[in-house]
Amino acid sequence: MEFFAWCVIAAGIGMGLGSFGTGIGQGIAISKAVEGVARNPGASGKIMTIMLIGLAMIESLGIYVFVVAMIILFANPFTETVLQIVG
Amino acid sequence: MVHPFLFLEWLEHQLHLHIGNHVTYTWLVMALLILVAILIKRSIKTVPTGLQNFLEPVIDGIDNMIEEIMGPKGKAYFPLLATIAFFILVSNLIALIPGFFPPTANLNTNAAMALTVFAMTHIIGLKEHGIGYFKHFCGPVIWLAPLIIPIEIVGHLARPLSLTLRLFGNMYGHEIVLMVFFALVPFLVPLPMMIMGVLVAFIQTFVFMLLAMIYIAGSLEEAH
Secondary structure, X not given: XXXXXXXXXXXXXXXXXXXXXXXXXXXXXXXXXXXXXXXOHHHHHHHHHHHHHXXXXXXHHHHHHHHHHHHHHHOOOOHHHHHHHHO | OOOOOOHHHHHHHHOOOOOOXXXXXXXXXXXXXXXXXXXXXXXXXXXXXXXXXXXXXXXXXXXXXXXXXXXXXXXXXXXXXXXXXXHHHHHHHHHHOOOOOOHHHOHHHHHHHHHHHHHHHHHHHHHHHXXXXXXXXXXXXXXXXXXXXXXXXXXXXXXXXXXXXXXXXXXXXXXXXXXXXXXXXXXXXHHHHHXXXXXXXXXXXXXXXXXXXXXXXXXXXXXX
């Protein structure tokens, strides 16, 4: 049964690490976009579009981690094997 | 982890059917969109009133965005892109109403839409350039082709995957967060998350549509 406890820990740590990197990446992207708009407010529409595409791209990394965490938690491929071994 | 009571699931149960929530709620969204479209079409006027007033700027906005990103050739693909956008937006927004399940919080619905976009980009590319479309995959110089082709193939296959998982992860994650907050403190605490949900619904619709536009525009342009 310890296996499942480790699974939960792995999902938690993985999600934390994933959101750590994603957060830094999105922060940098948004700060640069804000800088750009502050220098040239006329270009805000274009900058907004490009920023949203970029944010979506960066965000998908975090989303992949989330999906993997959900697979570990709710659809673990090794559940049956472990339960058989444990009996 | 979805809303504990889904009225279409209950209805399905009463009728002894086994269809699946995402399919029944997809039908609901489709019916809603078709109904609104018919209502608008019946009472279309040069000086808009009511619902037409609300929908005209939206259609206009999508039209302008297509013009801006894809150029004049992109006009032909307006129906596909606008349909996808409206479907995703309505599906995302019904997640906020109790008793509704967003069809986009299921991998199958999203995979269907992403694969449609994926197939459309290549069909459009083949239609536009004929056999010369394969130059898109060969890179700038011909002797680099053996290196570029595997990279391009992997890149193209990653597109439907990322489109699917992005939308699914956002919507499903939002559902889970709402349910966890609801289980912890049911009163007022889930509210900020629901406001975030409105934002996420619009942004994900925008991103999906924009990426579909960029992919189609990429296969429309000449190989370099």
